[in-house]
Amino acid sequence: MTSSASEPGTTTAGTVSLVARTVPLDGTPGDLVDLLPADAPLAWVRAGDGIVGWGVAAEVTTSGADRFADAEAWWASLTSRAVVRDDVGLPGTGLVAFGSFAFADAPGTSTLVVPRVVVGQRGGRRWLTTIGHDTIGSPALRLAEPPAAPTGLRFTGGGLADDAWQAAVADAVARIDAGELEKVVLARDVVAETDEPVDVRWPLRRLAAAYSSCWTFHVDGLFGATPEMLVRRERGLVTSRVLAGTIRRTGDDVRDAGLAGELARSSKDLEEHEYAVRSVADALEPHCSSMNVPESPFVLHLPNVMHLATDVNGVVPDEATTTSLGLAASLHPSAAVGGTPTPAATALIAELEGMTRGRYAGPVGWMDASGDGEWGIALRSAQVVAPDPATGRGRVRLFAGCGIVAGSDPADELAESQAKLEPVRHALDA
Numbered sequence: 001m002t003s004s005a006s007e008p009g010t011t012t013a014g015t016v017s018l019v020a021r022t023v024p025l026d027g028t029p030g031d032l033v034d035l036l037p038a039d040a041p042l043a044w045v046r047a048g049d050g051i052v053g054w055g056v057a058a059e060v061t062t063s064g065a066d067r068f069a070d071a072e073a074w075w076a077s078l079t080s081r082a083v084v085r086d087d088v089g090l091p092g093t094g095l096v097a098f099g100s101f102a103f104a105d106a107p108g109t110s111t112l113v114v115p116r117v118v119v120g121q122r123g124g125r126r127w128l129t130t131i132g133h134d135t136i137g138s139p140a141l142r143l144a145e146p147p148a149a150p151t152g153l154r155f156t157g158g159g160l161a162d163d164a165w166q167a168a169v170a171d172a173v174a175r176i177d178a179g180e181l182e183k184v185v186l187a188r189d190v191v192a193e194t195d196e197p198v199d200v201r202w203p204l205r206r207l208a209a210a211y212s213s214c215w216t217f218h219v220d221g222l223f224g225a226t227p228e229m230l231v232r233r234e235r236g237l238v239t240s241r242v243l244a245g246t247i248r249r250t251g252d253d254v255r256d257a258g259l260a261g262e263l264a265r266s267s268k269d270l271e272e273h274e275y276a277v278r279s280v281a282d283a284l285e286p287h288c289s290s291m292n293v294p295e296s297p298f299v300l301h302l303p304n305v306m307h308l309a310t311d312v313n314g315v316v317p318d319e320a321t322t323t324s325l326g327l328a329a330s331l332h333p334s335a336a337v338g339g340t341p342t343p344a345a346t347a348l349i350a351e352l353e354g355m356t357r358g359r360y361a362g363p364v365g366w367m368d369a370s371g372d373g374e375w376g377i378a379l380r381s382a383q384v385v386a387p388d389p390a391t392g393r394g395r396v397r398l399f400a401g402c403g404i405v406a407g408s409d410p411a412d413e414l415a416e417s418q419a420k421l422e423p424v425r426h427a428l429d430a
């Protein structure tokens, strides 16, 4: 375990360090993402609602197997010492932290960031939260200068070339056939290069517009538009949207309706989906006093693909000790991004993928001081990395993965991964 924290302006451990004030906000123009300045923007938005933030009032970096517990302990300590005046009182008002967690225990780091400014929107109501030390002023809110489009966009290979990745899929199928495990999710990466480092607000705006039914996010260079909600906790109610089982869309509505029917009847996809639902239901159960797990999935239509989807709901009796981040820690990695059984699947991922996932497929989202929050799975996502030292060109790693079960076909899985890379690929286009 390692963790390092900073609370700018704090000199003595244990003193009151943060002051937060939330007020209703009327009449700010534009979408939430249009308010974001270029410097360290944070975002979690869906269909116009959500929260965006900027500036750093406090942050923590954690790593290892205790990355969630250490971040939670830091947040509990910070919120217990803060002075908060909240005139709105909705989930996401008052103190909030945005967070992004590594997929694996190692390598990789995780972070929680408390912004200086948060603007939120829910059901037609907007609010502004300012967070600082001692006294805080209200920032002038205006639409930010629009981001510049990336130029010179070029895609290069990531860890494994296409045929090597297909060989890894074939290997995984052989290991499943041999009885070592039942399901494993294998991912691949692709590197986008641009003339200058990418202004992440460009793909964010495009993703929020094109994938409005997904959660568009950015935390610390990790951005994307995920359709999968690992866990939401809102005043004792817990929801998880489980996805597994995928078919590409053709763009022709009649054909897509036929394909949706095929997906809903496909025994391979139903089996793959069942593993994912079971893993979520089993992980939530110890925390819930009651649960609802639907018997069969529905088909979720996205612009690029369709998924088998199940919404699992539950009631958490003890809100004080079961935070949304604690629930995310219990659920991660679900079989939608790891496999079944989890230890065998995560070991096989490390053996076969030929790359490190970093924060791809880890929990990403936000939490407030009450423990309410939303943690999505960082899918349809990319990580901004350091520019190429030789050329200075900007670099972004894009990720996509596919659930492999008995009978999975490597070429089909490659095509599925390409469809899953599409949202971020297009979002980077000028």
Ligand SMILES: C=C(O[C@@H]1C=C(C(=O)O)C=C[C@H]1O)C(=O)O
Pocket: 185, 187, 228, 243, 244, 245, 246, 307, 336, 337, 379, 380, 399, 400, 401, 402, 403, 404, 420
């Ligand atoms: C792993 C990804 O997606 C996951 C895998 C799916 C599948 O294999 O059918 C479907 C949705 C997600 O749970 C990804 O998008 O990278």
